[in-house]
Amino acid sequence: MTDRVPRSSRSISAGRKLFGRPRGGAAGRGESRRSVGGSPWVNSVPETPEVLHYTAFSDDPAGGNPAGIVLDAAGLSDEEMLAIAADVGYSESAFLTGASSAAYTIRYFSPKAEVPFCGHATVATAVALGERVGPGDLVFATRAGTVPVSVTRQDDGTLRATLTSVEPHVEDIAPEDLAEALAALDWPAGDLDPAFPPRVAFAGARHLVVAAATRERLADLAYDFGRLEALMHRLDLTTVQLVWRADADTFHVRDPFPVGGVVEDPATGAAAAALGAYLRELGLVPEATVLTLHQGEDMGRPGVLTVELRAGDRRIRVSGAGARIPA
Template identity: 30%
Template structure:
């Protein structure tokens, strides 16, 4: 016998910049009774880059599972920020330091007012020079478009991204991503996606402007990627030697439908080394949707 269930999904924009723009995520609360198959079905029907499913946890304050439209993912920065920022706005979080359980372990969450920050791990850097030409080709750029003395590098603080430093915003704007080639590269290096960026010096308080292409996860381009902004902040500190522990990362400005996002990354430095980091921002509720889920009760 089949039974239809109506699943309520909150649509929240994370990393909003002055309450505008941001990256939309689906958030499903009270998801304890949903199976992995059902969560995947809901995420596919919602269609956003990630949907978070919030359940009770015996080892943390909440358990979060993340699904893109086509697969489960270990961590998602913007869906985490959306979830915990909204919980604070609902007055369901009184503490400033809480935890989330994921399929990849427990992570710390820090609340500052309505801003939510998610813990990421100390960075790991991997040389991808052997595939540099292929990476550049996948974005439609040349070696001369890159910053000098700034290598194309894979950085992992929980998820893997390849960071590509380009000279200016004009180059960043005019990228021509080849999704098939980006998927091939992502499969080879087990990436979420490519994260091209450029440094900013226009006195607007932001350190870098970025784009994220993750077709392997059905993400053609994303407006705000907390799990990529973390690696970028580490790259800026460790490789480009920008001696600061707080970075403001802009993303989403050059999407087909622009949705500028602001991601704040705070590094924990010990004797010149990054021990861990927090990436965060604010989430804003945009709408509520209902998904019809058909369950077999036999």
């Protein structure tokens, strides 16, 4: 019998988390056993670090994509960071493991594994730092490369972060791998939009881009968790980015994330950057444009991601609001 996740991603299948919630313990919500004292700089020997909880791509704590954030992770081992991420239970948590005058060193862990780059956790971390030191420019050294981030304060006081991706690229997917992905998703090939051929896109992490022909197809998601997870491990994919184009500049997107141990990611900055690279590479949008991505609506956590493409610059800019999740 296949282990298929529910069509409505508001419920949980086989005990797996969709995007996770804190389960208590050292990584519980809000204030934990040791505080960084308001300083954004990384301390050298953490005991049980404070885990902050922020959402990205929404100014509503109940929307967007939540992330755990540890500002003082310099003394944590890989195993300890993974354990904290698993206990927090969100799709990813971010850990600042070092800081210099040039950049913050940041690492990202899902409940199951480290990932090279995570857009929403980057935005959430930038907002958390912005609350402590004010708006401005930051640089994050990730395992995928250097990611500049600009934090601005809106007229209503909301903080907004814009990340600039590493150099992106787009590649073909083998027909047999695409067939396996569609079988795992239970999506007939006839339900795809022929104007958007499936490709693997990278802008910090690898994502398979698959476009639905209708909003109804995008909303009706029930996939084989284990089968898709196995394919994604083999192809080194972080998520599958499922998209539907509402108009020239607006897309609705969803991101199954079984390799991270969650059914679906509510708002995926790295995939948004990859989608921007894909759309430009295939000539589906102008070289310079601004796109709006809606994600999380089918999960009850709506978020909005803004994707900017600039002429003469291959990098992709992804921006969104952020907010602290109250205890």
